[in-house]
Amino acid sequence: MIIESNDHEGAKVYEMITKQILQDLLLAPALSDLKAYVNPNEVVFIMAMKMKKTSKAKHLNEVSSSVYDPEKDLTTITINDENFLPNILKKLWKELGRENVHQPSRYIIELSGKKEVDNWVIDNPYENLKRRCYDAMFRIVPEGFKIIKDMSKNDIVAVVATDxxxxxxxxxxxxxxxxxxxxxxxxx
Structure with missing residues (x-):
């Protein structure tokens, strides 16, 4: 981690703040490097974080099975890995509406009609990590720096912030x- 600044003491404070926020968000182990530039005279803050590789996205058919019954006009999803149940429900509610998702038992979800849901992404570690990186950055950016340019690219999350x-x-x-x-x- 490198914090550049024309204010040596300010750089130390920002390094401490950055380390604390990354630790609080359990983000440090997920990053391979971080660079920041703070200049109070020019009123600018620049930060770039490189994320480590994550596991691949999980699709619904990897953690459950679904069957369509044409007689009942019902798609039944059987959960095989309950660790993903909250993600599955969240995705179904978002896409189909909470009122259209029925859960008669812990491991069974029923949907009216024929629903092609097997390939839906229900967990994306890469996007989750990226979201956490942005969360950390916006906690680190000095208060009042409302003009922000996102320069993120691939596995690097980067912003320029100023007022x-x-x-x-x-x-x-x-x-x-x-x-x-x-x-x-x-x-x-």
Whole structure:
């Protein structure tokens, strides 16, 4: 982790804040590197985080089985791995509406009509990690920095934040961080 700043003491404080937030969010083990730039004179904050690889997304058919009964016009989903039940319900409620999802027992979900749900993604560790990285960044960004440019790319989450117009040199600085992180090997 590198925190660049023209204010040496400020850089130490931001390093401490960053480490604490990453620890609080259990995010440190999921990152391979982090670079930040803070300049109170120019009122700018730049941060880029490189995420480690995650497991692949889980589809509904990997943790359950579904069968359509044409006589009853009913799709029945049988849960094989109850660890994913909350994710399954959340996805079904979001896509079909809570009123259209019936759960007569713990491991059975019924849907009216023929529903092609087997290939629905019910857990995406990559997107979950990315969301947690943004959460951490927005906790770290100085209060009042409301103008934010997202420069994220692939497995790197990066932002430029300020309370004034974003300057090209700040975008270039962030782009430099991204390029450096792209060339960084994972630190296992």
């Amino acid at each position: 004034e117009l974003i300057k090209d040199k700040w975008i270039d600085h962030c782009q430099k961080f991204i390029e450096e992180l792209e060339n960084t090997e994972y630190l296992y």
